[in-house]
């Protein structure tokens with residue numbers, strides 16, 4: 001296996017890393033935001049990336065896996081925090097003979113982060129590619145006092161058609177509906193389906209849920225640990241129109257399922273490290289059987 005990592009210019013000359021396990025299994029990560037913009041499994045792109053996405057320093061990329069930290073949603077900080085708009089550094093890279101390709105990216109507090117969030121921290125984001133894509137966010141409190149944060153791996157999955165797709169594994173979970181002033185409901189269906197805008201924080205969810213594309217038969221298994229919650233989001237027609245970095249029709253080809261610690265903040269004592277992981281596995285389904293080796 002000719003596994004390797006390549007570092008070089010990506011869109012608009014921005015630095016990106018390519019994790020190459022083999023020709024058909026690759027991932028791409030921009031240092032701006034430590035942002036995974038592509039994961040190809042058995043030759044198929046699994047993540048959605050908007051055609052309208054900005055690729056500019058200090059701007060978030062629309063699609064892939066934006067890193068939400070230290071604030072989910074709106075609040076005192078910019079929406080979804082500063083991790084997704086900060087320039088991360090490469091801390092280490094590793095290529096193992098068995099075909100595991102891994103990079104660790106790092107972000108520490110700086111004048112810019114302390115201005116909006118006055119805490120000393122170091123964060124690491126580990127992206128590890130095998131036949132799966134494993135991502136891990138680690139946060140260490142290097143301050144003298146405890147701090148609190150919320151975080152999520154805001155993963156955008158590519159779909160053939162949102163109207164013929166569902167999320168499995170959430171039956172029985174309670175959720176806060178962001179479109180109904182955060183009121184709490186209980187998921188009663190085996191499948192979460194999409195017939196309009198959906199923006200929900202599912203609370204303390206099972207550590208495995210699936211995104212099922214009924215057109216292609218593809219099923220993506222999302223396994224998480226350390227992240228209690230799962231945000232499910234599709235902007236549908238009106239919100240898609242309001243978003244400048246997202247095509248009007250693109251809501252039809254994506255869904256976000258976000259492993260997160262969002263409903264209750266994580267409290268981290270000085271010297272302690274918190275970590276949350278998300279592992280994605282693609283089952284390519286019958287539509288791709290001849291191609292799936």
Ligand code: BG6
Pocket residue numbers: 060079080154178199200231233258
């Ligand atoms: C989701 C939120 O996590 O992110 C939505 O639940 C929000 O309310 C979406 O619209 C996208 O946020 P942003 O900041 O990337 O436009």
